[in-house]
Amino acid sequence: MLSSQNKKVSLFLIVLGVVFVIMSVRLPKYPLVPVDADAVPIILGCLLIFLSILLFFIKDEPKDGEDSGQSEPFFNADRKMILLFGGLILLYIIFLEWLGFLLTTALFIFTSTFALGYKKHVTNIVVAIAIPIAFYYLFNYVLKISLPKGILPF
Amino acid sequence: MKRFLLFMGMSIALILAACNESSGDADSADGNWKPTRNIEIVAPSGAGGGWDTTARMAAKVLEEEGLIDKGIGVVNKTGGGGAVGWAYIATKKGSPYNLFVTSTPMIDVPLNGQSEYDYTDFTPIANVIADYGAFAVKADSKWQTLNDLFDDMKKDPTSVTVIGSSSPGSMDHLKFAKFAKEAGVDITKIKYVSEQDGGELTALLNGSVDVFSTDVSEVVEQVRAGNIRVLAVTSEERLEGETISDFPTGVEQGINTTYINWRGFFGPKDLPEEALKYYEQKFKEMTETDAWKKIRANYGWGDFFMGHEEYKEFLKEQVESSKALLDELGIVR
Amino acid sequence: MGVMDGILEGAKVAFSFQGILFVLMGVFLGTIIGMLPGLGPITAIGVMIPISYGMDPNMALVMMAGIYYGAIFGGSTSSILLNAPGVAGTVATAFDGYPMAQQGKAGKALAIAAVSSFVGGTVGVIFLMLFAPLLASVAISFGPPEYFALMLLALTAIASLSEGSTIKALISGTLGFMVAMIGIDGQTGTSRFTFGSASLLSGIDFLVIALGIFALAEVFKLIITRNESDSGPNKNIGSIRITKSEMKEMSGPMSRQSVLGFLIGVLPGAGATIASFIAYITEKKIAKNPEEFGKGSIKGLTAPETANNAATSGAFVPLLSLGIPGSGTTAVLLGALMVMGIQPGPMLFTEKPDLFWGVIISMYIGNIFLLILNLPLIPYISKLLNIPRPMLISLVTIFCLIGVYGISFNTFDLYLLLAFGIIGYLLRLVSFPAAPFILAFILGEMIEQSVRKSLTISNGSFMIFLERPITLAFLIITVLSLALPPLLGMRKKIKSIE
Numbered sequence: 001m002l003s004s005q006n007k008k009v010s011l012f013l014i015v016l017g018v019v020f021v022i023m024s025v026r027l028p029k030y031p032l033v034p035v036d037a038d039a040v041p042i043i044l045g046c047l048l049i050f051l052s053i054l055l056f057f058i059k060d061e062p063k064d065g066e067d068s069g070q071s072e073p074f075f076n077a078d079r080k081m082i083l084l085f086g087g088l089i090l091l092y093i094i095f096l097e098w099l100g101f102l103l104t105t106a107l108f109i110f111t112s113t114f115a116l117g118y119k120k121h122v123t124n125i126v127v128a129i130a131i132p133i134a135f136y137y138l139f140n141y142v143l144k145i146s147l148p149k150g151i152l153p154f
Numbered sequence: 155m156k157r158f159l160l161f162m163g164m165s166i167a168l169i170l171a172a173c174n175e176s177s178g179d180a181d182s183a184d185g186n187w188k189p190t191r192n193i194e195i196v197a198p199s200g201a202g203g204g205w206d207t208t209a210r211m212a213a214k215v216l217e218e219e220g221l222i223d224k225g226i227g228v229v230n231k232t233g234g235g236g237a238v239g240w241a242y243i244a245t246k247k248g249s250p251y252n253l254f255v256t257s258t259p260m261i262d263v264p265l266n267g268q269s270e271y272d273y274t275d276f277t278p279i280a281n282v283i284a285d286y287g288a289f290a291v292k293a294d295s296k297w298q299t300l301n302d303l304f305d306d307m308k309k310d311p312t313s314v315t316v317i318g319s320s321s322p323g324s325m326d327h328l329k330f331a332k333f334a335k336e337a338g339v340d341i342t343k344i345k346y347v348s349e350q351d352g353g354e355l356t357a358l359l360n361g362s363v364d365v366f367s368t369d370v371s372e373v374v375e376q377v378r379a380g381n382i383r384v385l386a387v388t389s390e391e392r393l394e395g396e397t398i399s400d401f402p403t404g405v406e407q408g409i410n411t412t413y414i415n416w417r418g419f420f421g422p423k424d425l426p427e428e429a430l431k432y433y434e435q436k437f438k439e440m441t442e443t444d445a446w447k448k449i450r451a452n453y454g455w456g457d458f459f460m461g462h463e464e465y466k467e468f469l470k471e472q473v474e475s476s477k478a479l480l481d482e483l484g485i486v487r
Numbered sequence: 488m489g490v491m492d493g494i495l496e497g498a499k500v501a502f503s504f505q506g507i508l509f510v511l512m513g514v515f516l517g518t519i520i521g522m523l524p525g526l527g528p529i530t531a532i533g534v535m536i537p538i539s540y541g542m543d544p545n546m547a548l549v550m551m552a553g554i555y556y557g558a559i560f561g562g563s564t565s566s567i568l569l570n571a572p573g574v575a576g577t578v579a580t581a582f583d584g585y586p587m588a589q590q591g592k593a594g595k596a597l598a599i600a601a602v603s604s605f606v607g608g609t610v611g612v613i614f615l616m617l618f619a620p621l622l623a624s625v626a627i628s629f630g631p632p633e634y635f636a637l638m639l640l641a642l643t644a645i646a647s648l649s650e651g652s653t654i655k656a657l658i659s660g661t662l663g664f665m666v667a668m669i670g671i672d673g674q675t676g677t678s679r680f681t682f683g684s685a686s687l688l689s690g691i692d693f694l695v696i697a698l699g700i701f702a703l704a705e706v707f708k709l710i711i712t713r714n715e716s717d718s719g720p721n722k723n724i725g726s727i728r729i730t731k732s733e734m735k736e737m738s739g740p741m742s743r744q745s746v747l748g749f750l751i752g753v754l755p756g757a758g759a760t761i762a763s764f765i766a767y768i769t770e771k772k773i774a775k776n777p778e779e780f781g782k783g784s785i786k787g788l789t790a791p792e793t794a795n796n797a798a799t800s801g802a803f804v805p806l807l808s809l810g811i812p813g814s815g816t817t818a819v820l821l822g823a824l825m826v827m828g829i830q831p832g833p834m835l836f837t838e839k840p841d842l843f844w845g846v847i848i849s850m851y852i853g854n855i856f857l858l859i860l861n862l863p864l865i866p867y868i869s870k871l872l873n874i875p876r877p878m879l880i881s882l883v884t885i886f887c888l889i890g891v892y893g894i895s896f897n898t899f900d901l902y903l904l905l906a907f908g909i910i911g912y913l914l915r916l917v918s919f920p921a922a923p924f925i926l927a928f929i930l931g932e933m934i935e936q937s938v939r940k941s942l943t944i945s946n947g948s949f950m951i952f953l954e955r956p957i958t959l960a961f962l963i964i965t966v967l968s969l970a971l972p973p974l975l976g977m978r979k980k981i982k983s984i985e
Contacts, residue, residue: 005917009917013658020665020680023680024679027677027679028677030322030485030675030676030677031342031484032322032342032343032344032346032483032484032485032675033322033674033675033939033943034939034942034943034946034947035674035938035939035942035943035947036675036677037672037674037675037677037679039939040668040935040938040939041665041668041679041680044661044664044665044668045665047661048658048661048662048665051654051657051658051661052658054654055654055655055658058652058654081710081711082707082710082711082912085706085707085710085880085884086707086905086908086909089884089888089905089908090905092888092901093888093898093901093902093905096888096892096898096901097898105885105889108881108884108885109881109882109885112877112880112881112884113877113878113880113881114877116710116713116876116877116880116881117713117877118875118877118878123878124878127878127882131882131885135889139893143526143530143531143534144227144228144534145201145228145230145530145534145893146194146227146228146229146896147889147892200529200530200533200894200895201529201530201532201533201534201819202529202530202532202533202536202815202818202819202822203533204822206533207533207536207822207826210534210536210537211537211540211826213537214537214540229896230895230896231895231896231897232689232894232895232896232897233685233686233688233689233895233897233899234671234685234686234687234688234689235671235688235689237685237688238685238686238688238689238895238897238899240685241685242897266676267678268671268676268678268685268688269685270685312946315943315944321671321672321673321674321675321676322674322675322676323676324676345943345944345946346943347631347674347940347943347944348673348674348940349631349673349940350673350936351755351756351933352755352756352811352812352813352814352815352818353629353630353631353634353755353756355627355809355811356626356627356629356630356755356805356811357630357631359627360627360628360629360630361630362630362631362632362944363630363944371825374830374832375810375830375831375832375833375834376810376832376833378832378833378834379832379833379834381833449540449826451828452825452826452827452828453825453826454825485676
């Protein structure tokens with residue numbers, strides 16, 4: 001499995017490069033300039049394909065060398081937690097302009113901190129309420145840049 | 155883990171239920187409409203840009219001169235040369251609390267196919283400002299008048315490079331093309347370079363390009379310092395003010411055309427008639443205050459008030475004129 | 488002479504009670520705004536315009552300038568502690584600042600950043616004072632071909648930014664360059680790779696990518712490691728004292744990069760971000776132990792921090808001496824001056840010496856304030872790292888979200904942020920370096936646009952790059968920097984064979 005990682009990535013990137021080149025070729029033409037908008041993207045796409053082909057024939061670096069110590073944890077990791085966290089961010093984005101900044105942010109801080117295993121709920125609630133208020137005050141009242149107020153009246 | 159999601163989901167559902175009841179809005183029914191809550195003016199650009207400054211200054215004058223007694227907040231929606239902000243306003247159909255500031259790109263950007271919304275998707279309320287364009291060359295340039303330049307361009311349009319801040323098919327390009335066309339230059343052969351990182355003047359001063367198509371306000375100080383020469387401004391008559399009044403118009407050089415960069419305030423589509431009347435009146439009063447006149451003078455903005463009806467006609471003409479130019483340039487998008 | 492009188496007038500402005508008060512306010516606000524991602528100096532100065540209307544223009548400019556360089560000064564804090572750059576100019580600071588903080592040397596990293604910023608800022612101001620009128624000609628000597636050559640030179644450093652495989656670094660850079668192509672093309676107005684979305688028309692904001700690829704990707708990694716290293720070394724803040732030998736190590740990059748950073752800042756369009764990257768790259772190239780870069784190298788932290796602050800001073804050269812705004816921030820500053828009834832231009836120097844010199848002199852005071860303000864705060868600010876991991880993760884995420892929302896107030900950018908967080912995480916997973924991606928993204932658009940502008944000017948002839956001395960010089964250096972290392976390597980090999 002691991003030995004083919006470079007190959008997998010390479011194949012993906014080649015596909016990406018091809019799609020990119022096709023999209024570039026299909027860009028509308030503009031007659032008034034010597035070098036049109038598609039030139040550089042086509043070069044980049046071809047470069048990507050070329051480099052990816054090179055990558056295909058390169059062996060993966062050893063996973064337990066001194067260099068790769070950092071990437072170690074990813075492979076035996078709790079990916080579910082990342083998915084959940086990503087989901088929470090997604091919910092945050094969806095509800096931000098709807099519910100307003102204060103509520104969404106407070107809910108996000110509390111829920112994600114809770115989900116990540118923080119046990120002191122009172123501290124959590126205090127932070128989840130104080131931080132959004134501080135930001136909201138700074139933006140809307142000090143700097144007069146409006147953050148979404150949502151359903152709350154202020 | 156599922157429980158937390160459920161928890162969040164439920165609290166959101168509860169709050170949503172509460173919100174639906176509270177957001178009823180019943181104030182635009184009777185004749186003399188007045189805002190009953192805070193007004194939002196969208197600047198479809200970041201803080202500090204031309205739209206943003208206009209919006210913030212207007213909000214300031216409207217509030218401080220007591221013209222509107224509700225709060226006015228400026229909301230920035232940046233992106234797409236305005237398209238993001240317009241898309242946002244398009245969701246506020248009929249709301250009398252969501253205004254926005256806009257200008258010439260409202261015409262150019264949709265024509266270039268970069269926004270699905272054009273001015274007919276909104277309600278023009280009042281225009282307040284006019285800016286004029288200027289065509290400048292280096293002080294030691296061989297061209298003394300606009301006609302000197304265009305005479306050379308008629309012989310060989312590709313011997314001259316024009317620079318501007320906006321992308322091709324937009325303001326700085328179009329206004330130069332408009333004048334060149336009037337003079338009889340083949341405008342499809344004009345070399346136009348767009349510089350969006352603030353290096354336009356630099357490129358002109360170091361001789362990389364020959365002509366700078368820009369706003370009058372950008373060139374005044376450079377002319378005073380003797381660095382550049384203005385061949386023409388795009389207004390009908392000479393502009394007022396020290397140095398500025400020395401700039402010849404195109405018209406007086408026999409090139410019978412003008413170009414205005416207008417700037418004003420719009421509301422969303424289906425803005426209630428009473429609210430439209432209200433805001434039109436308020437903006438008119440605003441342009442008559444001394445505070446606004448002073449701000450205008452400092453920025454070098456010209457006065458150009460138009461009410462709703464006149465504005466609509468004006469915009470229609472602008473679209474036709476720009477579209478004709480784009481067609482001739484062969485920019486079809 | 489008029490100049491001496493002018494400087495005296497300026498000193499009167501800067502050292503007045505009001506002057507000192509406004510500098511202090513400016514740098515304080517700037518520091519805070521710099522720390523918060525998204526809220527950059529442009530936004531801050533933009534919203535100050537209506538507030539400062541009617542103020543004494545000298546004081547307003549003194550304060551706004553303070554916000555500008557204060558923000559670049561303060562931006563390093565969140566880069567170092569959270570890997571979440573507060574402003575674009577401090578992205579490169581995170582390359583070595585964050586690893587250093589992770590090694591339990593947060594205090595020291597912040598202290599080094601503060602001292603480098605101070606030196607960069609102060610040297611920059613000295614240059615500004617001595618050479619502003621002279622350098623005006625440097626500022627206008629760059630046209631599209633020169634920019635192309637300079638940016639190309641910077642781009643060749645991609646290979647040197649790699650830690651493992653060069654191919655991976657090049658691929659990463661190519662991807663970054665490709666992302667830079669998204670949006671309306673400046674030279675034709677064609678929408679490229681926007682998939683019909685209005686939000687993509689103006690391209691993707693640099694901070695969205697930086698916060699996604701660095702900060703959010705780091706958050707994902709922290710989620711996984713949160714239980715493993717609860718008592719890990721990174722809770723230590725460490726001493727903030729900089730030892731003599733460390734000072735010695737810093738002195739090289741500080742002296743070189745304050746000059747280089749200043750000069751890049753003078754060029755309109757380049758600015759603090761590009762200055763900091765070029766500084767990082769050049770230091771890595773000339774370092775004896777380049778392999779330490781990216782792993783908490785003192786030089787790697789000093790270089791970008793010195794350069795970005797020096798560049799900030801440099802950016803005032805075209806603004807004050809020519810009335811040409813060289814960066815987004817100085818463009819907004821110019822707008823601010825206009826609303827106060829001042830037309831910045833080439834005549835400012837002679838017509839308003841009190842303003843011209845007042846601002847410059849106030850920048851000395853401001854830099855000293857920044858140092859005094861920041862150093863004692865370090866132990867408190869770095870306590871951020873003592874926040875329990877789950878809470879820290881939530882807060883950093885919110886920090887990034889607010890930051891990105893604050894750039895455009897468009898939720899689309901938040902989706903992009905999440906997407907780039909995932910991309911950044913995936914890049915790490917397959918051990919592709921992120922730095923070349925971000926570098927190519929910054930330089931990509933400028934390179935593409937400047938080469939095409941040049942070719943439009945020359946009617947398509949490539950001779951334009953060989954006819955201009957500055958351009959030619961940069962191109963030769965580029966070729967040499969690419970060709971020399973392999974050639975030298977070959978010579979070594981040949982020698983060893985012999």
